[in-house]
Amino acid sequence: MKLPKLKLKSKLALFNALSKAIIVTALLFIVPWIVSEITIRETDNLLIQKLDRVTEMIDSLGIENYISRDNELKAFGSYNILKEEFISIEQISLDSLIDEIQFSQRIIDNELVDYRVLSYSLEKSGNNYLIEIGRSISTIIRFEEDMKRFAFLFLVIIIFITIILDLSFIQFLLNPFEKIVRKLKNTDHPTSFDYTEVQTSTSDFKYLDYTIHSLMHKIEDAFNNEREYISNVSHELLTPISIIQSKLDNILSDESLSDSDLLKIMDSKHTLGRLTKMVRTLLMMSRIENEEYLLIEKVGINNLVKNVAEEIEDKILVKELELKLILHSENIIINGNENLLFILLYNLVNNAIRYTQKGYIEIETSLENNKLVLSVSDTGLGISKENIAHIFSRFKNFTPHKDSFGLGLALAKKICDYHKIQIKVDSELEKGTCFTLVFP
Amino acid sequence: MRILIVEDEKSLASEIKEFLEKEDYNCDLAFTGNEASDLIGINPYDFVLLDIGLPDLNGLTLIKKAKEFDSEAYFIVITARGELEDKIKGFDLGADDYLPKPFSLLELKSRIQAITRRKFGQQSSIIQFGKFELDIIKKYLKYENHTVDLTKKEYKLLSYLILNKNRILDRLQLTEHIWGEFYEDDYDSNYIDVHIKNIRKKLSLFDEANYIKTIRGIGYKFESDL
Numbered sequence: 009m010k011l012p013k014l015k016l017k018s019k020l021a022l023f024n025a026l027s028k029a030i031i032v033t034a035l036l037f038i039v040p041w042i043v044s045e046i047t048i049r050e051t052d053n054l055l056i057q058k059l060d061r062v063t064e065m066i067d068s069l070g071i072e073n074y075i076s077r078d079n080e081l082k083a084f085g086s087y088n089i090l091k092e093e094f095i096s097i098e099q100i101s102l103d104s105l106i107d108e109i110q111f112s113q114r115i116i117d118n119e120l121v122d123y124r125v126l127s128y129s130l131e132k133s134g135n136n137y138l139i140e141i142g143r144s145i146s147t148i149i150r151f152e153e154d155m156k157r158f159a160f161l162f163l164v165i166i167i168f169i170t171i172i173l174d175l176s177f178i179q180f181l182l183n184p185f186e187k188i189v190r191k192l193k194n195t196d197h198p199t200s201f202d203y204t205e206v207q208t209s210t211s212d213f214k215y216l217d218y219t220i221h222s223l224m225h226k227i228e229d230a231f232n233n234e235r236e237y238i239s240n241v242s243h244e245l246l247t248p249i250s251i252i253q254s255k256l257d258n259i260l261s262d263e264s265l266s267d268s269d270l271l272k273i274m275d276s277k278h279t280l281g282r283l284t285k286m287v288r289t290l291l292m293m294s295r296i297e298n299e300e301y302l303l304i305e306k307v308g309i310n311n312l313v314k315n316v317a318e319e320i321e322d323k324i325l326v327k328e329l330e331l332k333l334i335l336h337s338e339n340i341i342i343n344g345n346e347n348l349l350f351i352l353l354y355n356l357v358n359n360a361i362r363y364t365q366k367g368y369i370e371i372e373t374s375l376e377n378n379k380l381v382l383s384v385s386d387t388g389l390g391i392s393k394e395n396i397a398h399i400f401s402r403f404k405n406f407t408p409h410k411d412s413f414g415l416g417l418a419l420a421k422k423i424c425d426y427h428k429i430q431i432k433v434d435s436e437l438e439k440g441t442c443f444t445l446v447f448p
Numbered sequence: 449m450r451i452l453i454v455e456d457e458k459s460l461a462s463e464i465k466e467f468l469e470k471e472d473y474n475c476d477l478a479f480t481g482n483e484a485s486d487l488i489g490i491n492p493y494d495f496v497l498l499d500i501g502l503p504d505l506n507g508l509t510l511i512k513k514a515k516e517f518d519s520e521a522y523f524i525v526i527t528a529r530g531e532l533e534d535k536i537k538g539f540d541l542g543a544d545d546y547l548p549k550p551f552s553l554l555e556l557k558s559r560i561q562a563i564t565r566r567k568f569g570q571q572s573s574i575i576q577f578g579k580f581e582l583d584i585i586k587k588y589l590k591y592e593n594h595t596v597d598l599t600k601k602e603y604k605l606l607s608y609l610i611l612n613k614n615r616i617l618d619r620l621q622l623t624e625h626i627w628g629e630f631y632e633d634d635y636d637s638n639y640i641d642v643h644i645k646n647i648r649k650k651l652s653l654f655d656e657a658n659y660i661k662t663i664r665g666i667g668y669k670f671e672s673d674l
Contacts, residue, residue, distance in 0.1 A: 246528035247457055250550035254463035257553040260618065261470070271665045274618055281620050284550055319627075322601065326642045 016185070020178045028167050039159050047152040048124070051143055052109050055126035058141050062095060063130065071132045075099060091116050092147045094123070096140045105129050106138060114142060124148060184208035188217050198228040235297050245287045253280055289415045292351075296422045301345045303427065309373050309380060310339040312346070316353045317371065323361050330368035340373070340380050342447055344427050352423040355416040356384045356443050363441070364388030376446075385442035391435040399433060449564075450474045451495040454484040454510070455526070456503050464497065467553040473560075481505035488514045493521040495560060498543070500527040511542050522563050526551070552621045554612060561611065575610055577672040578655050582610055591654040601626055602647050605640070609660060609670035618667035644668055 014022075066074065074084040074097050087094035094116060106129040114123050123142035130137045187206045195201045201224045206217045256277050260270065295301065317331055324331045342349075353371075360369045367387025374381050391399060400421035402414065424431040428448045435441040451473050455461040458479060465475040476491065478484035481502040488496065488510075496514065500507035511523055525543040544567075545559050565573065565585065573585035581590045584607055589596040598606065608625050609617060622640045648660060661669045 244528075246549040247460065250528070251457060251460045251463065253550040254460055254467070254553055257621075258463055258467055260616065261467070267665075270663075274620075274666050277618060277620050280550075281623075288548075322639050322642060326639055 017178060017182050020182075021175055024171065024174045024178070028171060032163070032167060035163055039163070040156060043155045043159055044152055047148055047155060050151075051124050051148050052126070055109060055124065055141050055143060058095070059126055059128055059139060062097075062139055062141065063128075066097075066130070066132065071097075071135075071137065075137070087116055091119065091121050092144045094140075094142045098138050098140075100129070100136050100138045102129060102136050102138070111145070122146070181210065184210060184213045184217070188213065188220065192220070195224075198224060198231045201228065235294055241290075246284075246291075249280060249284055249287065253277070253284075256280070286415065289419055293415075293419055293422050296348070296426050299426075301348055301426070303344050305344060305346045306341050307344055307346045307349055308339040308341055309382065310335045312349055312353060313371050313373060313382075316350060316357055320354065320357050320361070323358070324369065327361060327364070329361065329364060329366070332368050332370040334370065334372040334374075336373045336375060338375075340375070342380060348423045348426070352420050352445075353382075353384070355420045359416055359420075360384055360386035360388060360441065360443075367440070380447040382445040382447070383442055385440060387440040390437040390439050390441055391433070392437055396433055396435060400431075449494045449560075450476070450491065451497065451560075452476045452478060452484065452487055452491070452493045452521070453497045454478045454481070454502065454507070455497070455499040456480065456501075457499075464553065464556070468557070471557055481507070481510050484510055485513050488519050488521065489517050493519065495563075496521045496523050497556070498523055498525050500525055508543075515542055522567060524556070524559060524563070552624055554615075554617065554621050555624060558608065558611060558625070577610065577659060578657055580651070580655065582607060584611070594654065596650055596654065598647070598650060602643055602650070605643050606647050609668060610672075613670045613672055616663050616667055616669045622667060640667075 075082055083096065083098035085094065085096040094114065106127050109124065109126045112123060112125050113120055114125070115121075122145035124145065125140055125142040128139045128141075130139055184206045191202050191206070203221060203224070205221075206213065208214055208217070256273055259265070260273055260277075265273075313333060313335060317333060321331070357369060357371065364386040365388065370383075370385045372381075372383045372385075374383075400417050402418045421431060423429075424445065430446040432444045432446070433441065434444070449472075451468060453461050453464050453468075453475055455464070455477075456479050458477075461477050461479065465477060468475050473495075476487055476493075478487050481504045484496070484498075484502075485505075487493075496519075498507045498510060502510070507525065507527075511525075514521060514523070522545075523543040524545045524547060526547050526549060528549040544563050547556060547559065573583055575582045575584065579592055580596070582588075583590075587603060587607075589598055589603065589606065604626055605622060608622065619640050626640075626643075644660060644662075648658070651659065659670055659672055661671050663669055
């Protein structure tokens, strides 16, 4: 299975970063506008406060304190030296009331200065006065700049903090999920699943963990049941077979039997013999699946080959084939179960003999990339491409062979898997087949 | 010779009994471990054929018990499980041989004989036919003073036929004796014919008499009045 590159955690982090980036860009446009709005409002409030204080002072001290009757200009002005602010009061002849704040320019000390100006008309002692309080734009802008700078700094810090918080939270949140994934990754067989519960307060993960556990239990049960079933069936079958065989043996020893009866009994024995082999092979396969064999024996590979060759010699002779042994100079020792390894090699060679009518069978041991390689090749019928995929399946036989029921290679494959031996098949029709075993 | 057959399958137990009694052994039957334990306590047996999968107690426990009674019986363990571990345990606990189910009754007899020869040593190890001499302990065949050169399998086959002389041995019985329980998935016993042919050829170099008779469709019989 090809896995996508991104993990859930990375996706969430990526989304998080992206959304933050979008927010930042949006804020870059909005913040200056907001800040200037705020500063204008703040300035206006300030101007209004000042106006309140000025009117208060006029109320308590009297307008004459600012504009004396003999003052020809009928006006009062005050500003600080930096021309940041000014306050002016002047008598006007106006009917309508003025109360407004706007940007306007004033000439102070022959200098044109931009101001935010609050204009307010006031009626005092029968005269109308206009009070104007201004704050220079440059001051406002400076304030605004400060505000902006502060806002951006704040923004950056906040975003930085939230990204870190988000990432660690995602990590924390997904930790149980990762544990569940790891548990599944470490499971190569239903029986090797780790049933320790993953600690989490997230109900989804709890549910996921729980569901996987219960499914795993089901798979394991089904698996164990099947193994037990095969094993029990085999046990239970061997006793009745034994009874029948003993009865046939006893009948055969009766000398009064006719020849045709004898032949019939022989035929039954023959069938029973096949049944026995089949049950024993199935039993052995289920016992391998149950891991009942210990893999602790030290087996010299060349000795193994020689033993098999000796055992199978008569079959070679009967079919007038040649058995070639090409053995590595060193008798390499492997760990495993000698009996199983013997059966593995015996089955491969036996299979080669069965499908070879003339020519030779070759068993070769060698070292390739520091790994022990054993190959069994023949000059037999060969296996067609479409059949190669199925040769290790149980009860598959491609050429009719009356005495074979297709368990030999299935058993060989089981033994290889159990020993972690790689088994490969190369074959060409009419040319021959080569089984290669690569030892771990 | 007195033999106790401990087997919970009554049908199998009685077949074994029938066969062994024809071979002049005295047999008792026990269908449970407790029955067997009682019988071993009372009677001096030479052999106990023990099915390991008994309903009431493990067959191996029975061997232990029997040793406590100072029984001198030899134990041949029969099992349908064919478990290696049990095999090792069986030998550790004093089982003298081991037969996986199903087994041929002749094979059982030959195991009993083998143990008898090994343990009692009372029978002569040399069997003669014509001018041939077969030593079943030293494992050789001689004609007068010439050794007949037999392969391991040929020797095994011939001695099995001789030990069961005047009895038809079918190909399957011979195959089982020679190859044991190999997990090959074919059951082609033509190889027996080839071996027999070779044995006949080797014997005929010394003696023209045809000792091994072919029973067509079934197997072979070693004929000799010794």
